[in-house]
Amino acid sequence: MAETRFMKGNEAIAEAAIRAGCRFYAGYPITPQSELLEYMGAHMEAAGGTFVQGESEVASISMVWGAACAGNRAMTSSSGPGFDLKQEGIAYLASYEAPAVVVSMMRYGIGGGDITAGQDSYLQAAKGGGNGDYRLLVLCPNSVQECVDFTYQAFDLAEKYRNVVLILGDGAVGQMMQNVVLPDYVEPNINRYDWVIKGRAAGEKKNKATNLNWYMGDRPWEAHIREKLHRMQEQEQRWESYLVEDAELVYVAIGVSSRVAKQAVKMGRAKGLKLGLIRPITAWPFPRKAFEAVNPDVKGYMVVEMSIAGQMLEDVYGATQFSKPAYCCCTGIDIPVAEDVLARAEQALRGELEPEVAL
Amino acid sequence: MIQTLRKPDRIVQPCGFCGGCGHGVIQRLIAECLEELGISDRAINCVDIACCFWTLDGMDLDGIAGPHGRLPAVATGIKKTRPDDIVYIHAGDGASYTIGIAETVHICLRDVPVTMIVVNNGVFGMTGGQMSLGTTLLGQATTSTPRGRNESSNGSPGDFLQALSQFDFEFAARGALYSVKEINRTKQLIKKGFQNQMEKKGFSLIEVLSACPTNWHLSPVAANKRVEEVVAAQFPLRVYKDRGGMSDG
Numbered sequence: 286m287a288e289t290r291f292m293k294g295n296e297a298i299a300e301a302a303i304r305a306g307c308r309f310y311a312g313y314p315i316t317p318q319s320e321l322l323e324y325m326g327a328h329m330e331a332a333g334g335t336f337v338q339g340e341s342e343v344a345s346i347s348m349v350w351g352a353a354c355a356g357n358r359a360m361t362s363s364s365g366p367g368f369d370l371k372q373e374g375i376a377y378l379a380s381y382e383a384p385a386v387v388v389s390m391m392r393y394g395i396g397g398g399d400i401t402a403g404q405d406s407y408l409q410a411a412k413g414g415g416n417g418d419y420r421l422l423v424l425c426p427n428s429v430q431e432c433v434d435f436t437y438q439a440f441d442l443a444e445k446y447r448n449v450v451l452i453l454g455d456g457a458v459g460q461m462m463q464n465v466v467l468p469d470y471v472e473p474n475i476n477r478y479d480w481v482i483k484g485r486a487a488g489e490k491k492n493k494a495t496n497l498n499w500y501m502g503d504r505p506w507e508a509h510i511r512e513k514l515h516r517m518q519e520q521e522q523r524w525e526s527y528l529v530e531d532a533e534l535v536y537v538a539i540g541v542s543s544r545v546a547k548q549a550v551k552m553g554r555a556k557g558l559k560l561g562l563i564r565p566i567t568a569w570p571f572p573r574k575a576f577e578a579v580n581p582d583v584k585g586y587m588v589v590e591m592s593i594a595g596q597m598l599e600d601v602y603g604a605t606q607f608s609k610p611a612y613c614c615c616t617g618i619d620i621p622v623a624e625d626v627l628a629r630a631e632q633a634l635r636g637e638l639e640p641e642v643a644l
Numbered sequence: 645m646i647q648t649l650r651k652p653d654r655i656v657q658p659c660g661f662c663g664g665c666g667h668g669v670i671q672r673l674i675a676e677c678l679e680e681l682g683i684s685d686r687a688i689n690c691v692d693i694a695c696c697f698w699t700l701d702g703m704d705l706d707g708i709a710g711p712h713g714r715l716p717a718v719a720t721g722i723k724k725t726r727p728d729d730i731v732y733i734h735a736g737d738g739a740s741y742t743i744g745i746a747e748t749v750h751i752c753l754r755d756v757p758v759t760m761i762v763v764n765n766g767v768f769g770m771t772g773g774q775m776s777l778g779t780t781l782l783g784q785a786t787t788s789t790p791r792g793r794n795e796s797s798n799g800s801p802g803d804f805l806q807a808l809s810q811f812d813f814e815f816a817a818r819g820a821l822y823s824v825k826e827i828n829r830t831k832q833l834i835k836k837g838f839q840n841q842m843e844k845k846g847f848s849l850i851e852v853l854s855a856c857p858t859n860w861h862l863s864p865v866a867a868n869k870r871v872e873e874v875v876a877a878q879f880p881l882r883v884y885k886d887r888g889g890m891s892d893g
Binding site: 308337339341343344345347349350354356373374482484487491492494 | 685
């Protein structure tokens with residue numbers, strides 16, 4: 286029976302995770318996602334699961350590594366410098382191809398940065414971040430309903446590919462409140478996969494949760510990882526396109542910036558400007574296929590992002606193979622404003638902007 | 645009574661440890677305890693990524709490795725998921741008392757019913773014998789303190805087991821391996837740690853003083869003599885805490 290509730294993005298992620306069968310959560314408080322941890326603290330036990338407030342982000346992701354390898358649906362969440370600290374454990378999860386869900390509600394800045402919304406963990410999220418050649422399947426919600434839907438799907442996707450799925454939101458999406466429809470409860474089964482670690486009788490094949498190449502052999506393992514990543518790259522590109530077929534300039538944005546960019550498209554269209562939007566729902570794999578439907582005579586793309594120098598820009602150039610100019614509307618610490626985003630597009634279309642150099 | 649010595653069932657391949665190293669003895673004691681208590685079928689081996697890593701394949705158990713120092717956290721995730729399984733940690737002093745001290749402190753505070761065996765050999769063995777900040781003795785030469793550990797540059801070692809035993813958890817004790825008597829006593833400590841877990845009691849921490857002849861540049865006999873005469877004087881062998889009231893005999 287579908288249930289509707291008025292919720293914050295951070296809380297919605299936690300509730301959706303519990304409904305998806307997540308029975309282990311460990312995390313360390315950090316703004317702007319602490320409500321997620323608090324929600325788990327309030328509700329996980331009643332669902333029969335375990336909530337641990339970790340002594341650090343490093344310990345929290347290590348607990349998730351243990352719980353996930355033991356067969357649990359496990360999750361942790363953080364932001365900014367806390368997400369940095371998760372990288373060690375995420376790489377360990379990747380080394381055994383253990384499925385887990387990690388949430389990063391991005392905040393602004395470098396190093397400690399600031400506690401307000403930002404989008405500059407994009408590269409770290411989309412390109413890796415820990416040791417080794419792995420990728421995360423990165424889902425980018427831009428509404429509270431998507432916080433629910435993507436988190437709910439994330440556990441299935443993580444297990445389908447035996448890969449960490451990252452919910453990459455931002456402080457604004459985490460803090461906004463909307464009505465959401467909540468899905469039904471899934472009851473987890475910690476013994477459903479043959480790769481889990483548990484007590485086993487003599488004579489049974491034993492599992493060793495560590496680098497898989499030691500047991501598969503280096504070359505077969507490399508081929509296996511390569512094949513999986515390419516399969517994910519082909520099958521999991523997700524996006525929303527808005528009015529791109531005749532557009533002269535197409536915004537590319539995720540999270541809160543995509544909401545503002547969509548508004549700018551509408552305002553531009555009302556003035557007769559042919560603007561469009563590609564909203565990557567997966568930051569990895571980046572939805573290159575979305576660019577195939579764009580007007581072939583499009584004059585350029587514009588990344589709208591709360592960053593300093595444009596992090597998604599290189600993915601846009603990659604998707605277009607540098608065939609079109611790309612511009613940035615980087616707002617740094619500020620949430621973009623539709624009027625400014627529109628004005629920036631008008632500048633680009635008038636030829637007043639140099640294409641942005643991808644660093 | 646005549647007893648035939650035999651390899652415990654759950655040790656399935658040569659361990660790979662250096663001659664005279666205590667890790668292999670500890671691995672055997674663990675396997676013997678699991679077998680004697682009838683809990684081998686429920687056991688999960690959590691190893692740190694240093695020398696103890698060898699036991700991952702040596703033990704015929706499901707196992708998990710690293711990250712370095714994080715095993716108390718890793719084991720917490722496993723035990724909370726599988727409370728009826730017997731979850732134990734086999735880790736070194738560098739992992740447990742230096743890089744992973746926060747994790748060790750917090751498994752004590754949370755009193756998670758896990759059995760943790762810390763092998764204290766006073767050096768970073770796997771990486772070539774560097775100083776272990778918590779346990780390398782003053783004056784001891786290591787590859788990162790070639791003229792001996794001095795207090796002004798490196799601080800002093802500390803008795804972490806004693807310090808941790810101030811917290812409210814089940815069991816903390818220190819054993820050694822330099823004589824048959826001490827090996828047997830250490831086995832009883834490890835067994836107690838597993839029994840606590842079987843009885844759904846709290847966290848058990850057993851530290852074992854161990855020789856590292858390779859990195860100490862001593863023969864196995866001389867290295868064991870050093871444990872007995874020098875190391876055990878700094879790190880006393882005794883039961884530090886036992887909520888269940890184990891005597892120190």
